[in-house]
Amino acid sequence: MSNQIGDLYQSVIDEVLENARQDxxxxxxxxxVLNLLRNAWQQRLSEMRVGVMPWDNAGPTIPTSGYDPIYGYRGTAEMPQLSGIPPATGQNTLHTLPPGNGLSIPGTYTNNGGLVLPRLPQTDGLNGDESEEIKPDVKKEDDSGDLGSDLGEGLSDAEESEDELNSENDGEEGGDQDVILSLYDKVQRVRNRWKYVLKDGIVNIGGKDYVFSRGTGESEW
Amino acid sequence: MSAPANNQLYYELYRRSSIGTALTEALDQFISESYIEPQSAVRIMSHFDRVMTDQLRETVKARMQLKGHLRTYRCCDDVWTFIVTDVVFKMDDGDMVNADKIKIVACNSRRPQE
Known part of the structure; x- marks a missing residue:
């Protein structure tokens, strides 16, 4: 089950980024920047530990979270400090462009051919900052939710009801709640007996993800 | 994967899953550090809505059965929300998974084309 999750998520990531690349x-x-986004996306997903992800196995095709997705280019000497995980294997090693080869792209290549640029031109204010100063800033930005608030608009109704439903229940543990996100084909009720037919769902139970094509539920109210 | 019909709309429902949350957080970080333009991030999220929906529909075959006590139900704007307690899941590979409580958020599979 969990392997299936990993393969599904891998192909979703591939396809989303391919579409973005075309854009x-x-x-x-x-x-x-999409190569950086792939690393950041995969790393965050791995940290959630919802299942076995193919990129966690340090497979030959994907250099993974052995270095910070954005600042990993800063050099191998810093990598262990930044990542907090064992030094990269050969597969994670960054190859620095040899200087003076006529191609003066200031970057490093990952072994899947992706070019990791050292710093994008629009980035400012971070020169010389230590990497440990950056992480807390990111957290603060997350709280402000500039993107999240835009993206969440379509779901505001569902989220309102979530809050209401949660408030009826005692001792809710917040975001760790088990949840099913799905479509429904049918919801039926006869007196207090409910039947519902769900499809194309993602389930998170006990911290693990499952997916189903069709789910049937029976409950008494 | 083929491109969808241009007028087809996709739910943003799956953004709240682990993979959707991971993408949202990564994009938030990239926006805050000016690595990516907000409108590009919005485009990427809409790609995610479509790709996630299509991949679930086209590649997932597993079936699941769920039983439990329905504690709360609500249907608002065609979105059903259930809170089910003492839940037993039966996956079609025979796995049984228990949960004290689960929330189900489900959107209509026949989305009105407006």
Whole structure:
């Protein structure tokens, strides 16, 4: 089950980023940031420990979280400090472009051919900052939720009801709650007996993810 | 995967899953550090809505049965929300999983095309 989750998530990530890459290329923008996004996305997902992810196995195709997705280029000497995990294997090693080869791209290549740019031009204010100063800032930005508030608009009704439903229940443990996100084909009630037919669902129970194509539920109210 | 019909809309429901949350948080970080433009992030999230929906529909075959006590139900704007307690899940590989309480958020599979 968990392997299935990993494969599914891998192909979702691949396809989303491929679509995004086409967007970037159509607009003539540099799409190398998407390689960073892949690493950040996969690393965050791995940290949730919802299942076995293919990229966690340090497979030959994907250099994974052995270094910080953004600041990993800073050099191998810093990598153990930044990541807090054992030094990268050969598969995670970054290859620095040899200087003076006529191609003066200031970057490093990962072994899957992705170019990791050292710093994008629009980034400012971070020069010389220590990496440990950056993480807390990110947390604060997350709380402000500039993107999240936009993205969550479509779900405001569901979230309102979530709050209401939660408030009726004692001792809720917040975001760790077991949840099913799905579509429904049918919801039926006869007196106090409910039947519901769900489809295309993602389940999180006890911290693990499951997916189903079709789910049937029976409950008495 | 083929591109969907342009007028087809996709739920944002799956953004609240682990993989959706991981993407949202990563994009939030990238926006705050000016690695990516907010409108690009919005585009990426809408790709996610579509890809996640299509992949679930096209590649997942597993079935699941659920029994439990329905504690709370609500249908608001065509979204059903259930709180079910003392839940037993039966996966079609025979696995049984128990949960004290689970919340189900389900959107209509026949989405009105407006």
């Amino acid at each position: 970037f290329q159509e607009r003539g923008e540099d799409d190398s």
